[in-house]
């Protein structure tokens with residue numbers, strides 16, 4: 101009880117701090133151009149990847165361009181195998197014949213490459229290097245001889261650091277003959293539906309308005325609950341300006357939000373349920389605000405442990421687009437089941453009640469959901485981290501394998517706190533880095549496994565941290581969680 105009181109008085113203090121200094125955390129908004137086209141860029145030496153690109157072109161109506169090195173490769177295959185190895189090993193970037201002039205007009209860029217020595221072919225590396233793809237959704241596709249895609253994704257990230265990678269696809273020598281059917285299935289899964297001319301009708305783009313997202317057919321009946329708010333006041337705002345509506349957040353990446361929403365659309369198109377109510381009709385009738393809650397589900401491997409992601413927003417809004425869907429999408433890409441909780445705002449107590457209801461729902465329906473209940477983890481950012489820590493140590497549920505906390509100034513903990521991964525930016529003016537570090541040290545002294553990360557030159561509410569010193573922290577947090585999945 102004392103703990104609870106402390107928690108909620110801590111909340112009151114935090115809310116006061118949010119109000120005073122919340123806007124300091126804001127950073128310039130990145131606005132992408134208002135076009136809706138798909139580009140397919142491909143390099144191919146023996147024709148396989150070109151064939152895949154042509155199929156994608158037919159099915160999406162996008163624009164197809166060839167990536168051509170200024171000096172063509174010889175027709176002697178064995179000589180090219182040898183040359184390819186030398187080029188890959190030395191990181192050589194061949195000069196290309198042309199540069200795509202209007203790449204800024206495209207939202208989604210499919211990039212096709214044969215695998216050469218466990219990575220992308222050098223002309224594709226040159227293409228990524230020569231064009232500014234920041235903020236774009238890059239969808240890589242590969243063909244190879246059967247040895248997998250190696251470190252291609254890592255290298256694509258290296259050459260196109262600002263791009264958001266989504267929905268990669270590969271065909272090996274044996275599956276080439278099923279190319280057409282496989283590409284159709286894949287495009288459906290990643291939410292690239294039928295095209296009208298060159299306009300993509302089912303993929304969410306950063307230029308779409310909040311209302312377009314709410315009304316998307318894949319989100320019928322629960323679209324409003326995707327939003328940080330519970331009403332329609334921001335319906336006209338395009339996704340690429342959503343940062344202006346999230347005052348406690350920085351480094352907001354509209355393309356990340358779009359990619360993670362498109363992942364949900366892909367699952368919904370494939371017939372999977374992506375949203376669950378956590379309250380019964382009776383409960384919602386008794387407390388109408390409970391109609392604003394629910395769980396979004398990003399599936400991992402069947403039976404794998406689950407994570408519940410609680411975005412922040414000072415209990416004034418739920419930063420779903422920034423600290424919710426993108427985290428859940430990334431966690432599920434690593435094979436785990438991930439839920440994003442839309443909770444009630446207005447008070448920390450409502451939010452915590454909703455997290456408890458969500459966990460009860462998951463535990464009760466674990467078989468149907470296909471999630472493992474052992475070794476689950478609770479994730480939260482800012483206000484959401486308080487929720488995760490509170491429920492994680494409450495004893496109301498089996499103890500989580502890990503709690504992941506991003507930038508919250510909570511100083512209290514109990515001896516019952518689970519292993520904790522804690523991150524904060526050195527320039528955080530809302531959650532004091534010193535307080536976060538002190539808590540981590542005290543917990544360690546109490547014998548709790550804690551990993552603490554301080555990122556230089558990063559402020560409050562950095563989300564995935566992409567493009568900042570905090571980039572990659574979600575992967576690190578997953579590794580910490582894995583250490584406790586025994």
Ligand SMILES: Cc1cc2nc3c(=O)[nH]c(=O)nc-3n(C[C@H](O)[C@H](O)[C@H](O)COP(=O)(O)O)c2cc1C
Pocket residue numbers: 143144145146147148149150180181182183184185213214215216217218219243244245246247248
């Ligand atoms: C230089 C070179 C290196 C290759 N390295 C690999 C490899 O590491 N792993 C693999 O599975 N296939 C490898 N292959 C086979 C190609 O990836 C495969 O045949 C691919 O489908 C060719 O695509 P393309 O017809 O579009 O050129 C290599 C081929 C070449 C020419």
